[in-house]
Amino acid sequence: MPDIGRFHPQIVHFVVVGGVLGLPLYWLAFVRKFRVLRLTGTILLVVATAASWVAVKSGSQAHELAERIPGVGAAVRKHEELGEDTRDLFTGVLLLELIALGLAWKAGGPERSVMDVEVGDMGAARVSTMRFAATAVRVVVGITWTFGALVLFETAEHGGDVVYSYAGGVGMRTGNPADVKHLLIAGLYNQSRLERTNGNHADAARLVEEMRIQEPDDPAVRLLWAESLIQDRQDGRAALDVLDSIPAQDPRTQVRVALTASSAYQLLGMTDSARAVLQSVPERWRQSRFVQERLKELGGS
Numbered sequence: 001m002p003d004i005g006r007f008h009p010q011i012v013h014f015v016v017v018g019g020v021l022g023l024p025l026y027w028l029a030f031v032r033k034f035r036v037l038r039l040t041g042t043i044l045l046v047v048a049t050a051a052s053w054v055a056v057k058s059g060s061q062a063h064e065l066a067e068r069i070p071g072v073g074a075a076v077r078k079h080e081e082l083g084e085d086t087r088d089l090f091t092g093v094l095l096l097e098l099i100a101l102g103l104a105w106k107a108g109g110p111e112r113s114v115m116d117v118e119v120g121d122m123g124a125a126r127v128s129t130m131r132f133a134a135t136a137v138r139v140v141v142g143i144t145w146t147f148g149a150l151v152l153f154e155t156a157e158h159g160g161d162v163v164y165s166y167a168g169g170v171g172m173r174t175g176n177p178a179d180v181k182h183l184l185i186a187g188l189y190n191q192s193r194l195e196r197t198n199g200n201h202a203d204a205a206r207l208v209e210e211m212r213i214q215e216p217d218d219p220a221v222r223l224l225w226a227e228s229l230i231q232d233r234q235d236g237r238a239a240l241d242v243l244d245s246i247p248a249q250d251p252r253t254q255v256r257v258a259l260t261a262s263s264a265y266q267l268l269g270m271t272d273s274a275r276a277v278l279q280s281v282p283e284r285w286r287q288s289r290f291v292q293e294r295l296k297e298l299g300g301s
Contacts (some may be wrong), residue, residue: 003061004054004057004058005061006062008059008061011054011058012051012055012159015090017044018045018048018051019152020152022042022044023041023146023149025037025038025044026038026041026141045093045097045145048090049087049093052086052087052091053087055083056083059079059083060080062169063080063168071166072162075162075165079158079159079162082154082158083159085151085155086148086151090148096140097137097141099137100138100141104134107134181214181215185211185214185215188208188210189211195207196232201233204228205233208224208225211225212225219253222242222243222245223246223256226242226246227239234267236266236268237264243257243261243264251282254282255285259278259291259294261277262278262294271298271299275298278295278298
């Protein structure tokens with residue numbers, strides 16, 4: 001089988017949608033007026049089951065690199081085990097549903113159930129028994145499917161932990177080296193914010209500096225560097241020099257540059273210049289909450 005590990009995120013969505021959306025439709029079909037939903041529920045069960053086999057295969061191919069990240073191995077293995085349990089449960093549910101379909105077909109049609117037999121219809125004893133059996137099996141299908149949906153939820157939650165708590169696979173899915181750098185930049189950015197929040201300004205500055213080394217020409221990184229110079233190193237003059245090197249950008253970035261420049265001027269004790277740089281922002285963006293709050297702090301509008 002070809003390597004489909006990179007498509008694991010897309011494939012698992014078919015399992016989730018089919019397994020979760022089909023379940024309430026299947027239960028509603030036990031009510032006579034919603035009987036038409038049973039076929040839809042069964043089709044979604046088939047989709048979820050087929051996709052679960054492909055998801056397990058793609059996950060096995062995708063986890064090889066992720067599992068080598070320090071600390072992520074146990075989380076990956078737990079997710080893999082739950083994925084296999086989900087696949088096996090949905091396979092069992094589908095087999096039971098096929099049995100129910102066979103019994104219902106013999107009783108007069110795949111949509112038939114015991115609720116279709118009139119009380120006192122003793123002449124249809126065999127058909128009644130078939131329909132009762134089909135309904136009983138479908139109840140078991142519904143119960144087992146419900147349990148399978150809970151296991152599916154747990155599987156998805158552990159998969160989310162692998163991605164969002166351990167960054168397992170992030171930056172490696174496409175095989176593009178640029179994506180690995182994106183992961184590095186994201187890690188440096190988030191860690192720098194955490195260090196600053198905890199009052200570790202020297203460490204925050206060091207992490208932002210590493211970002212600047214990795215992406216020296218990125219305007220967004222330059223802006224972060226200017227903000228770090230103000231917040232972590234209290235160097236407003238150097239921050240203004242960095243801001244002057246940032247090329248013209250979209251309006252939102254221009255607002256951020258103006259806000260950062262305003263902070264730099266305030267740090268230098270140049271309050272009039274801090275107000276002026278904000279008042280130079282186009283009227284539409286000057287009315288934004290951030291600009292208005294900053295002007296209020298500076299004693300201007």
